[in-house]
Amino acid sequence: MKRSTAVFLQGLVIENPLAIIMIGLCSALAVTTSVANGIGMSLAMTFVIVASEFIISLFRKLIPESVRIPIFIIIIAAFTTMVDLVMKAYFPDLSQAMGVFIPLIVVNCIIMGRVEAFASKETVPHAVLDALGMGLGYTWVLVGMSVVRELLGNGTILGIQILPESFQPILFFVLPPGGFLVFSLFISLNLFLKKKWLESPLGCPDPEGGN
Amino acid sequence: MIKSMFRLGITLALFASGACVALAVVYNITGPVIKTQEERALTAALKDIFPESDGFSDITKELQSSDPRIQILKAYAMTKGGSLIGVAVKASGPSYSSNAILLSGIKVDGTIKQVRVLKISDTPGLGANAANPGYFVDKAKKVTFTGQFEGKKVTDPFKVKEDVQAITASTITSRSLSAIVKASADAASAYISQKGGAK
Structure with a gap:
């Protein structure tokens, strides 16, 4: 397998930022109460990580070792603020629902971690592929969790009633403990996928990554 | 160096x-x-x-909040053909995670016309349900949290679990929002009686 493909696939399952590296969990557990929030958060987060890894990898030779962390934070914060402004202007409802979690992408450890561990040492194409892989890995876990939580906790998906009216929503799933339970189920699912993945000769039996 | x-x-x-x-x-x-x-x-x-209104004027300076924690940001006298039909108050007060902003409409007869949530940053899926048009505190009658204030008298107590139904698992949000509505309503009715609008 080519290195670039490997870099991209890494983030999906084998090094999934949420289920394996287990960073950036706070906002992941908090926003997954509805599918719209989950999708919005994933898109915002994926945009910020791709843009930040791109810029930082592009300028990696100009960033002095001793002030790299402040520079990373400036770049990540700038992109996060852009996402926040764009969401406020064009998706006011979503922006209202997500509240403080969009500005908090700045301190999301996934971005900081990948930028520090990967983008600051690698070439631009690899950094972007790594960011896309991580972003997609984040997205499928987040959207999956929000589907389970909204369906069981509210009987709806994207606000549309799916389960019959007679179904009594299980509020537990929308509350924080339900978030932890669903998250642990996704960790198990991901570990299962990782095992299958590593056993297979291609290292990739299911290109969908269990979406 | x-x-x-x-x-x-x-x-x-x-x-x-x-x-x-x-x-x-x-x-x-x-x-x-x-x-x-x-x-x-x-x-x-x-x-x-106030769909029947044909004009509004800013009366923010003439209203005073009865609760020191709650701030009246904007107030509008809603008029129809020149006569006062109600007051809309935009007020901000502390809620569960940060300030919430509500817009309340109070009719000249001293009842609440409608309450809307303009800004709330409480927990998504819990407190934030105050602004969710698909979340009902009374599932049978399809009454939303803010919907239950419609037609309430300004003089009612506005106490959660007495005359206000709380959002499940969000008592603090429910209490704070009720307090904001109450303060808005008090300020508005003071203005209305001062203008001699009550018929």
């Missing part, structure tokens, strides 16, 4: 200015859109609360 400090400082400043320029560009594009969005939301909300 000093040389390297300068070099680091300048590098940092260059990155910061680059980020500033990029942000300024995005802000200049989105700023006016955000502003018109907010204005449109306000006029739409005022029209929605």
Whole structure:
């Protein structure tokens, strides 16, 4: 397998930022109460990580070792603020629902971690592929969790009633403990996928990554 | 040593200015859109609360909040053919995670016409359900949290679990929002009786 493909696939399952590296969990557990929030958060987060890894990898030779962390934070914060402004202007409802979690992408450890561990040492194409892989890995876990939580906790998906009216929503799933339970189920699912993945000769039996 | 400090400082400043320029560009594009969005939301909300009104005037300075924690941001006298039909109050008060902003319409007869949530940043899926039109505190009658205030008398107690139904697992949000409605209603009815509007 080519290195670039490997870099991209890494983030999906084998090094999934949420289920394996287990960073950036706070906002992941908090926003997954509805599918719209989950999708919005994933898109915002994926945009910020791709843009930040791109810029930082592009300028990696100009960033002095001793002030790299402040520079990373400036770049990540700038992109996060852009996402926040764009969401406020064009998706006011979503922006209202997500509240403080969009500005908090700045301190999301996934971005900081990948930028520090990967983008600051690698070439631009690899950094972007790594960011896309991580972003997609984040997205499928987040959207999956929000589907389970909204369906069981509210009987709806994207606000549309799916389960019959007679179904009594299980509020537990929308509350924080339900978030932890669903998250642990996704960790198990991901570990299962990782095992299958590593056993297979291609290292990739299911290109969908269990979406 | 000093040389390297300068070099680091300048590098940092260059990155910061680059980020500033990029942000300024995005802000200049989105700023006016955000502003018109907010204005449109306000006029739409005022029209929605008092659809029969044909004009409104700013009376923010004439209203006083009865609760020190709750601030009246804006108040509008809603008129129809020149006579007062109600007051719309935009008030902000502390809620579970930060301040919430509500717009309440109070009719001249001393009842609440409608309450709308303009801003709330409480827990998504819990407190934030106050602003969710698909979340009902009374599932059978399809009454939303803010919907239950409709037709309530300004003189009612506005106490959660007495005359206000709470949002499940969000008692603090429910209490704070009720307090904001109550303060808005008090201020509005003081204005109405001062104008001799009550018939």
